[in-house]
Amino acid sequence: MSEQNINVTLKVWRQRNSQSKGGFETYPLNDVSTDMSFLEMFDVLNEKLIQEGKDPVAFDHDCREGICGMCSMFINGRPHGPKQAVTTCQLHMRSFKNGETIVVEPWRAKPFPVIKDLVVDRSAFDRIISAGGFISVNTGNAQDANAIPIAKDNADESFAAAACIGCGACVAACKNASAMLFVSAKVSQLALLPQGQPERKQRVMDMVAQMDNEGFGACTNTGACSAECPKEISLTNIARMNRDFLAAEMTAK
Numbered sequence: 001m002s003e004q005n006i007n008v009t010l011k012v013w014r015q016r017n018s019q020s021k022g023g024f025e026t027y028p029l030n031d032v033s034t035d036m037s038f039l040e041m042f043d044v045l046n047e048k049l050i051q052e053g054k055d056p057v058a059f060d061h062d063c064r065e066g067i068c069g070m071c072s073m074f075i076n077g078r079p080h081g082p083k084q085a086v087t088t089c090q091l092h093m094r095s096f097k098n099g100e101t102i103v104v105e106p107w108r109a110k111p112f113p114v115i116k117d118l119v120v121d122r123s124a125f126d127r128i129i130s131a132g133g134f135i136s137v138n139t140g141n142a143q144d145a146n147a148i149p150i151a152k153d154n155a156d157e158s159f160a161a162a163a164c165i166g167c168g169a170c171v172a173a174c175k176n177a178s179a180m181l182f183v184s185a186k187v188s189q190l191a192l193l194p195q196g197q198p199e200r201k202q203r204v205m206d207m208v209a210q211m212d213n214e215g216f217g218a219c220t221n222t223g224a225c226s227a228e229c230p231k232e233i234s235l236t237n238i239a240r241m242n243r244d245f246l247a248a249e250m251t252a253k
Helices: 038-051 123-132 152-162 169-173 180-191 200-214 224-228 236-252
Strands: 005-014 023-033 101-105 114-116
Touching (some): 180 224, 200 236
Antiparallel strands (some): 005 023
């Protein structure tokens, strides 16, 4: 074993589907390059399992650039692993020690049923977006970029909220499996812009209602969601959504 390689023991959650009972299986993996990403390490593990005639570990991945949010793994008790503000695909094996045991699980939330192993169904987020995450615009030529003046602070906050990649780490980190950080980010990115004003009140009511229908838990403001978010979405979005929701309800009555 070279100085750049380490040996690790993986304890990986294996589960055939949402109806099956799952459990941990242990896999020793030797001579792992510290330059590998965590997902590349899983690729090596799966190649080894296939060569041994075993079923490879199912896990979500796509861009592997920290953009899509697919790489949802609960690693050693933290969503996306031990590093701050990184996704699993951006996590490298240099973050672990030689001889370390690494425990890998799927997101744990009722609205995120396990499809297989580490893959969960996050279509609940899609349904929340569909419930109200849109704006009404007139068709035709695009307006000039400066035709609608937007305060820089609002533009910056909207851009920061829009950085949410919908990975579900906030839900996995929350003791109540609350989706408030995700929903508030999607509400805020439109509520802060002039284009989002026509549906602002109806949007927040519809998206919150869909969130509740999906079975996500309530927010108790522990802050774990924001602390574990790979894009560091601010808790101020939750406060903004709560204000908008209250105003919408009072207006509707």
